[in-house]
Amino acid sequence: MSEARPLNTRIITFPFVVGVVLVILALIFLIKRFIYGLGPVSGMNDGYPWGLWIAYDVNVGTAFACGGYAMAILIYIFNKGEYTPLLKPAILTSMLGYTLAAVSIFFDIGRYWNMFNIFMPWHMNLHSPMLEVAVCIASYVVVLWIEFSPVLLKNPGVRKLIKSEDIEEKLMKVLFIFVALGMLLPTMHQSSLGTLMILAGYKLSPLYWSKFLPFFFLLCALMLGYAIVIFETSVAGVAFNNTHEFKLLQKLSAVMPWLIGIFILMRFQDINARGALSDIFKGDLPGNMYLLENLLLLIALCILRKKENRANNKKVLIAAMCTLFGAGLYRFDAYITAFNPRNGWHYFPTTPEILITLGVIAVELLGYLYVVKRFPVLVLPKRNN
Secondary structure (H helix, E strand, O other): OEEEOOOOOOOOOHHHHHHHHHHHHHHHHHHHHHHHOOOOOOOOOOOOOOOHHHHHHHHHHHHHOOHHHHHHHHHHHOOOHHHHHHHHHHHHHHHHHHHHHHHHHHHHOOOHHHHHHHHOHHHOOOOOHHHHHHHHHHHHHHHHHHHHHHHHOOOHHHHHHOOHHHHHHHHHHHHHHHHHHHHHHHHHHHHHHHHHHHOOHHHEOOOOOOOOHHHHHHHHHHHHHHHHHHHHHHHHHHHOOOOOOHHHHHHHOOOHHHHHHHHHHHHHHHHHHOOOHHHHHOOOHHHHHHHHHHHHHHHHHHHHOOHHHHOOHHHHHHHHHHHHHHHHHHHHHHHOOOEOOOOOOOOOOOHHHHHHHHHHHHHHHHHHHHHHHHOOOOEEEOOOO
């Protein structure tokens, strides 16, 4: 028998210390950014008004954080309750990833002190996909914290602070509403992140611009959601000596070949229908990145299409990592690499930008390590009395 319980191991370890150092470095540069503006810290300019913080922290980062969304679809819509042990860790990583993505938007906005205007109805541009993304992500962050709150309420320290029994009872009666919202909101904003790049028009490479961008981005989010669940569970299983869920990952991996195959075929046919196949072999950066993305996804597809490979934990992990890199690159390239505003504008992230992004990733990892060690998130073998 197994049960969800905290690891109750030491918090301060070498990886934790490394993460704290990265966070401190990021905070130093963030102070400079908020005092002196974007120019002295970032490589952004009038041609590239967004950079690494939006392209990775928000666009790719929220897709990496779609594990909770992907697992909720599998468990609640397709009624695959056997995957329930994977749900809490997936929601935790989604909660941390989306929260930090929302914070990263705050870094990127020039006049950050006006950010509250996004939520003021009299300032809203109801025709803007950017508004939909901002409101949806903010709402989803709240939903994720509420979905995860039953786990937080089981901590003895939290129970002492508040009367969690009463709150838990009331929360469980309405939790289904937030579960439903947790499946609706990512469907909306993940597709809208693709809609944003439709507006780029000729500035985006024909290999990436498409009227199907909303669908491609949503499908990509699902691929990354399942891949991150496999990656996170595999790494955590080895690190915490908790490998009994690996059989579930082998079954879960059977979903991914279908998603990857549909994505590759539909994207290729879309490029073919628009007469842009020749752009793949131009030898320029967008063409080379297209080939790299699809090579990684094809490797994952070739591994996972065979049942005997899906029974091998190492091969499943390799396929998940190829999917993470391939699909993650697709979303990043659509925002940065394949975007060319012309007129001589160029962008490359500065060292402070990279360190701030690493600091954001470190905060997420530190949060994950702390929560799984102090709260009942991971399903562990039941203790013998």
